[in-house]
Amino acid sequence: MCDVNFKQLEKANIGDTVEWQNLQSKVKFDQDGLIPAIAQQFDTKEVLMMAWMNNQSLQETLQTGRVCYWSRSRQNYWRKGEESGQIQLLKELRFDCDGDAILLLVDQTGPACHTGRRSCFYTLIDDDKATITSAPLISPDTLYKK
Amino acid sequence: MCDVNFKQLEKANIGDTVEWQNLQSKVKFDQDGLIPAIAQQFDTKEVLMMAWMNNQSLQETLQTGRVCYWSRSRQNYWRKGEESGQIQLLKELRFDCDGDAILLLVDQTGPACHTGRRSCFYTLIDDDKATITSAPLISPDTLYKK
Numbered sequence: 001m002c003d004v005n006f007k008q009l010e011k012a013n014i015g016d017t018v019e020w021q022n023l024q025s026k027v028k029f030d031q032d033g034l035i036p037a038i039a040q041q042f043d044t045k046e047v048l049m050m051a052w053m054n055n056q057s058l059q060e061t062l063q064t065g066r067v068c069y070w071s072r073s074r075q076n077y078w079r080k081g082e083e084s085g086q087i088q089l090l091k092e093l094r095f096d097c098d099g100d101a102i103l104l105l106v107d108q109t110g111p112a113c114h115t116g117r118r119s120c121f122y123t124l125i126d127d128d129k130a131t132i133t134s135a136p137l138i139s140p141d142t143l144y145k146k
Numbered sequence: 147m148c149d150v151n152f153k154q155l156e157k158a159n160i161g162d163t164v165e166w167q168n169l170q171s172k173v174k175f176d177q178d179g180l181i182p183a184i185a186q187q188f189d190t191k192e193v194l195m196m197a198w199m200n201n202q203s204l205q206e207t208l209q210t211g212r213v214c215y216w217s218r219s220r221q222n223y224w225r226k227g228e229e230s231g232q233i234q235l236l237k238e239l240r241f242d243c244d245g246d247a248i249l250l251l252v253d254q255t256g257p258a259c260h261t262g263r264r265s266c267f268y269t270l271i272d273d274d275k276a277t278i279t280s281a282p283l284i285s286p287d288t289l290y291k292k
Contacts, residue, residue: 006269009269009276009278010261010286012278013278013281014278014279014280014281015277015278016277016278017275017276017277017278018275018276019274019275019276020271020274020275020276021274023276036182036196038184038193038196040193044191045190045191045192046191047184047186047193047249049242050182050184050242050247062271092270092272093270093271093272094267094268094269094270094271094279095267095269095271095276096195096196096266096267096269097259097260097261097263097266097268097269098266099269101196101266101267103193103267113243114243115156115243117243120242120243120244120247121240121241121242121247121249122240122243123152123155123240123241123242123243123245124238124239124240125166125208125239125240125241126238126239128165128166128167129163129164129165129166130155130163130164130165130166130169130241131161131162131163132155132158132159132160132161132162132163133160133240134160135159135160140156
């Protein structure tokens with residue numbers, strides 16, 4: 001068992017594998033112990049949201065196949081869909097070249113965004129204007145049963 | 147001229163617009179003055195990379211239509227392609243619902259990754275293994291004329 005780092009993997013060939021347990025200590029969490037995670041719908045390739053994981057939520061996501069983030073505002077685990085019912089099933093989890101960002105290919109039930117929209121990225125900046133580019137699929141009041 | 151924040155835009159309808167100059171002071175940079183920016187190829191929808199912007203690199207990107215990041219390792223502006231020639235032309239710039247993440251739809255010339263691969267997200271974690279899923283399009287030695 002010998003550890004490998006992301007720098008060493010830069011020279012690896014397509015199809016090469018290493019044990020995850022020999023790489024996982026090299027994941028680069030920030031000063032708060034967090035790493036950004038991008039969620040992309042696996043089939044349409046729409047980017048749905050960006051949130052944060054800590055080491056424990058990363059491990060849980062890999063083990064359960066359901067995406068778990070760390071909520072910075074609530075300072076707690078955020079099992080996507082626990083409250084709203086709009087879960088994210090994990091299809092693929094990828095790291096970037098230097099191990100400080102995660103790309104999650106997911107199958108998102110309904111809206112990913114707390115506003116009820118499919119994607120959080122609905123505010124387009126163009127021609128000195130900000131334009132709202134999508135409407136909620138479900139009212140947030142219904143989503144959170146307020 | 148009255149300022150608007152991202153919270154207020156949650157209730158806006160599709161097609162609604164506000165002046166960018168009335169929203170831009172509400173962009174949420176972190177304690178280091180940075181915001182994460184995801185680059186996605188506009189036509190194939192492949193997620194290419196994630197990097198960081200500060201306010202000045204965001205403004206420059208909007209003004210020039212060429213993506214400029216802030217390099218945390220070099221503590222300097224990072225005009226994508228300045229050294230490698232592999233530029234990112236901006237097609238769309240979007241904020242997420244709470245204004246703390248950016249999605250860039252870009253047209254990327256050649257590889258986005260410093261390893262010469264098209265995307266930085268080439269390390270797949272699956273079945274307790276890390277697998278390299280793509281090969282360089284160009285050798286990094288050629289890319290950076292070393």
